[in-house]
Amino acid sequence: MTNFLVQWGINPWGEDTPIHAQWALVYIAFAFGVGFMLAHTLFVKFWPKPEEANAPVNEVAAARVPARVGRHSLAARTFHWIMAASMLTLLGTASAPVLGFRFNWVEIHWIAGLVLTLSIVYHIIHASFWLDFWSIWLNREDAREAITRFKRAVGQRAPAPRKAAKYPWDNKMYHTAIVLSALATVPTGLLMMNRVQTPFFTRNPYLFGDTTWGVMYVLHGLSGIALVGLTIAHIYFAIRPEKQWITKGMIFGDISREEFLRHHDPERWIVDSHEVSNG
Amino acid sequence: MAIVHDVMPVFELFQPTTVDDTLALLDTYGADAWVLAGGLDTFDWFKDRNKRRKVVVDLSGVQTLRGVKKTADGGLEIGASTTLTDVASEPLVKQNYRLLSQAAALVASPQIRNQGTLGGNVSQDTRCWYYRSGWTCYRAGGNICYADTPTAINREHAIFDANRCVAVNPSDTAPALVALDAQMVIRSSDGERVVNAQDYFIGPSTDITRMTVLQAGDLLTAIRIPATWANAEFYFEKIRERQVWDFPLVNIAAALKVEGGTIRSSRFVVNAVAAHPVRLGAVEDAVAGKPRNEETAAMAGALAVQGARPLTHNGYKIPLVRNLVKRAIRGEAQA
Amino acid sequence: MSTQEQTPQPSSSVTRRAFIKMVIASSAAVSASAYLFRGSTLVGQGSLPGAVERLMSLNVNGQLRRVDVMKQETLATTLRYKLGLTGTKLGCDRSECGACTVLIDDIPHYSCSVLTHTVRGRKIQTIEGLEQPDGTLHPVQQAILDEQGFQCAFCMSGFVMSAVGFLKTNPNPTREELAHGISGNLCRCADYDKILRAMMRGAAYMQKTTT
Numbered sequence: 001m002t003n004f005l006v007q008w009g010i011n012p013w014g015e016d017t018p019i020h021a022q023w024a025l026v027y028i029a030f031a032f033g034v035g036f037m038l039a040h041t042l043f044v045k046f047w048p049k050p051e052e053a054n055a056p057v058n059e060v061a062a063a064r065v066p067a068r069v070g071r072h073s074l075a076a077r078t079f080h081w082i083m084a085a086s087m088l089t090l091l092g093t094a095s096a097p098v099l100g101f102r103f104n105w106v107e108i109h110w111i112a113g114l115v116l117t118l119s120i121v122y123h124i125i126h127a128s129f130w131l132d133f134w135s136i137w138l139n140r141e142d143a144r145e146a147i148t149r150f151k152r153a154v155g156q157r158a159p160a161p162r163k164a165a166k167y168p169w170d171n172k173m174y175h176t177a178i179v180l181s182a183l184a185t186v187p188t189g190l191l192m193m194n195r196v197q198t199p200f201f202t203r204n205p206y207l208f209g210d211t212t213w214g215v216m217y218v219l220h221g222l223s224g225i226a227l228v229g230l231t232i233a234h235i236y237f238a239i240r241p242e243k244q245w246i247t248k249g250m251i252f253g254d255i256s257r258e259e260f261l262r263h264h265d266p267e268r269w270i271v272d273s274h275e276v277s278n279g
Numbered sequence: 280m281a282i283v284h285d286v287m288p289v290f291e292l293f294q295p296t297t298v299d300d301t302l303a304l305l306d307t308y309g310a311d312a313w314v315l316a317g318g319l320d321t322f323d324w325f326k327d328r329n330k331r332r333k334v335v336v337d338l339s340g341v342q343t344l345r346g347v348k349k350t351a352d353g354g355l356e357i358g359a360s361t362t363l364t365d366v367a368s369e370p371l372v373k374q375n376y377r378l379l380s381q382a383a384a385l386v387a388s389p390q391i392r393n394q395g396t397l398g399g400n401v402s403q404d405t406r407c408w409y410y411r412s413g414w415t416c417y418r419a420g421g422n423i424c425y426a427d428t429p430t431a432i433n434r435e436h437a438i439f440d441a442n443r444c445v446a447v448n449p450s451d452t453a454p455a456l457v458a459l460d461a462q463m464v465i466r467s468s469d470g471e472r473v474v475n476a477q478d479y480f481i482g483p484s485t486d487i488t489r490m491t492v493l494q495a496g497d498l499l500t501a502i503r504i505p506a507t508w509a510n511a512e513f514y515f516e517k518i519r520e521r522q523v524w525d526f527p528l529v530n531i532a533a534a535l536k537v538e539g540g541t542i543r544s545s546r547f548v549v550n551a552v553a554a555h556p557v558r559l560g561a562v563e564d565a566v567a568g569k570p571r572n573e574e575t576a577a578m579a580g581a582l583a584v585q586g587a588r589p590l591t592h593n594g595y596k597i598p599l600v601r602n603l604v605k606r607a608i609r610g611e612a613q614a
Numbered sequence: 615m616s617t618q619e620q621t622p623q624p625s626s627s628v629t630r631r632a633f634i635k636m637v638i639a640s641s642a643a644v645s646a647s648a649y650l651f652r653g654s655t656l657v658g659q660g661s662l663p664g665a666v667e668r669l670m671s672l673n674v675n676g677q678l679r680r681v682d683v684m685k686q687e688t689l690a691t692t693l694r695y696k697l698g699l700t701g702t703k704l705g706c707d708r709s710e711c712g713a714c715t716v717l718i719d720d721i722p723h724y725s726c727s728v729l730t731h732t733v734r735g736r737k738i739q740t741i742e743g744l745e746q747p748d749g750t751l752h753p754v755q756q757a758i759l760d761e762q763g764f765q766c767a768f769c770m771s772g773f774v775m776s777a778v779g780f781l782k783t784n785p786n787p788t789r790e791e792l793a794h795g796i797s798g799n800l801c802r803c804a805d806y807d808k809i810l811r812a813m814m815r816g817a818a819y820m821q822k823t824t825t
Binding site: 283286287288289290291292293294295296300301304315318319322323325326335336337339340364387388389390391393394522523524 | 728795
């Protein structure tokens with residue numbers, strides 16, 4: 001099993017050591033991503049889901065929703081796009097050599113990695129103190145709702161679920177997956193900067209032993225490969241016709257009242273009568 | 280330190296007689312195949328059991344890969360399997376491209392030159408002892424360089440263009456061919472492609488596991504030398520500790536076109552200082568139009584070593600490069 | 615106790631017809647399964663261009679010798695262990711010492727680094743092949759006796775073959791040229807001075823025999 005995920009080598013003492021994730025997995029990640037896109041497109045085309053029946057929204061709250069609702073502030077959007085650019089650079093520089101495009105990728109990779117790290121640090125601070133920190137995390141209500149939706153999907157009787165807060169449970173799941181991948185990739189990546197020449201500090205490639213480094217490289221590689229699939233899925237959904245209203249929200253910052261009421265519950269995602277909303 | 284084992288591990292041997300048959304075999308076996316020319320690099324790997332292949336394709340029966348002939352534009356085409364002795368003694372080469380004869384004549388020892396080929400010498404793998412001992416370093420697909428540490432014995436490693444791997448290209452004929460603007464003719468089942476000698480070699484920043492652009496299924500068939508540098512003022516020097524067998528500590532191949540004491544154009548290529556032959560483009564630009572004198576030599580020498588980054592034990596290569604460039608400009612008579 | 619019902623015993627013997635059918639069926643299955651191994655590099659080699667037969671004829675010291683040679687076998691191994699010609703020595707096995715030097719088509723080669731299969735059809739000469747059929751020593755060999763060259767003489771056969779090969783194309787070298795010509799041989803006893811003197815004498819003897 002480990003041979004499928006891990007490339008093993010021999011250290012100077014003749015012992016087996018992990019070296020890095022298997023490169024074949026990069027191909028598999030891309031294939032998976034493309035396969036998922038195809039499967040989902042066809043599935044939605046030929047087996048479209050009827051519009052989900054939701055519990056009715058509070059009329060009074062609905063009336064308070066302004067014509068345009070702010071979804072992401074300029075700060076939040078800037079973070080997102082910087083993070084996206086650095087993420088694509090990281091994934092591109094990491095996979096291209098594996099796929100056969102040879103060029104000097106290491107420097108670009110760690111520079112993009114630093115940009116990503118800084119943007120994530122910014123985001124954590126910004127989201128914790130300026131935004132609604134708890135809105136992105138899965139909670140008990142999401143779990144209950146998931147069970148309800150499942151029951152209804154298999155034909156059991158269950159009350160219609162309410163419309164989503166700002167982030168429905170699939171957004172929250174995705175963010176959680178990203179957080180876990182980042183928790184694996186970013187610290188290992190930062191430590192791995194000890195292996196290359198940077199202008200910041202004198203490198204020490206022997207900071208850890210062979211096996212420790214090997215495990216780090218494997219973790220970094222596997223979570224990086226997971227990010228390939230996650231990113232493909234994310235971009236795919238962003239350009240899907242039924243989701244483009246959200247994508248526009250990430251570009252321009254706001255959504256229309258009609259879009260808001262179609263997908264969200266004004267009592268769960270509270271907006272003021274004027275335009276500004278929580279980032 | 281070589282440990283003498285019993286016979287080499289078993290492999291399947293094919294001895295094709297034509298290039299097409301060779302390519303067919305390389306295609307059939309892909310990454311399982313090893314191309315055998317003179318064998319002097321190959322057998323070190325196999326005998327030490329640090330590299331192994333299921334299949335060895337022996338080129339000794341392919342006659343079309345040998346020989347030196349004139350080309351239409353007045354240059355030369357040398358078959359990749361031509362032995363180094365033949366390259367060194369061939370009148371066609373000695374006449375107009377003496378730089379290459381000198382380089383080939385300085386490789387290793389007489390018996391090795393009698394068997395080793397030009398194509399093999401140019402495509403040979405690096406001699407870094409950590410890599411050659413079979414340790415899983417970057418070049419071997421791992422994630423560390425054992426030579427690039429404060430205590431490692433890296434006295435023969437790189438001072439230029441190191442990028443995680445600090446191994447050097449140990450060839451003597453490679454810098455000569457780069458200096459002569461040679462072109463490498465590579466054939467595969469996809470057809471033939473011609474690569475400039477300078478682009479034939481790749482450094483670790485491009486691909487840390489390979490020394491040349493050759494991939495599985497490729498065959499270097501010939502080396503073409505254009506007439507550009509025919510009978511230019513040549514300078515070749517190889518610095519090594521023993522005067523036989525040893526790979527270069529540093530070597531230089533230079534070609535100058537001099538008119539009335541002024542350098543019109545030049546090529547300066549040093550090797551064994553990086554994972555690929557280093558063409559000193561800045562020096563070539565700087566000496567163009569300058570008189571061929573001591574002042575130019577000193578300036579060129581200082582320029583040549585800019586950006587050199589020594590490791591713990593190879594700082595001596597910096598004055599060597601500087602002095603070799605000076606000597607190349609002074610020329611054979613004065614050096 | 616109550617009597618057990620006698621159940622009919624199954625026949626423990628196979629009929630001849632069944633046995634023969636079984637053998638045919640299983641051998642058909644086994645030989646058909648060879649289809650699974652058709653891609654193995656060690657099978658079906660005869661159909662590919664450049665395939666190699668292990669049994670070969672080698673032209674050694676003027677004799678045609680039949681020998682079974684492994685594909686990865688070096689000439690030094692074949693000469694020493696299959697043809698009984700142990701005059702050729704293995705010093706380093708890495709083309710770094712010259713003790714294994716032999717002449718292939720009159721050109722010195724390190725036989726430790728030559729695959730025997732590549733010299734099929736070429737003329738191989740070892741130290742044993744220098745003397746005349748009547749026992750007369752080669753001029754270089756005689757010169758060694760006369761000059762008392764070599765100490766332990768483990769390197770000797772390599773040096774002699776190197777020198778003979780070199781002198782064939784450079785019959786009248788200076789000491790420096792000869793030193794360069796046989797520079798691919800090492801002597802651990804460091805007897806180089808005496809060796810060169812002996813080889814120069816051998817060159818002189820060779821000149822005498824040809825003039």
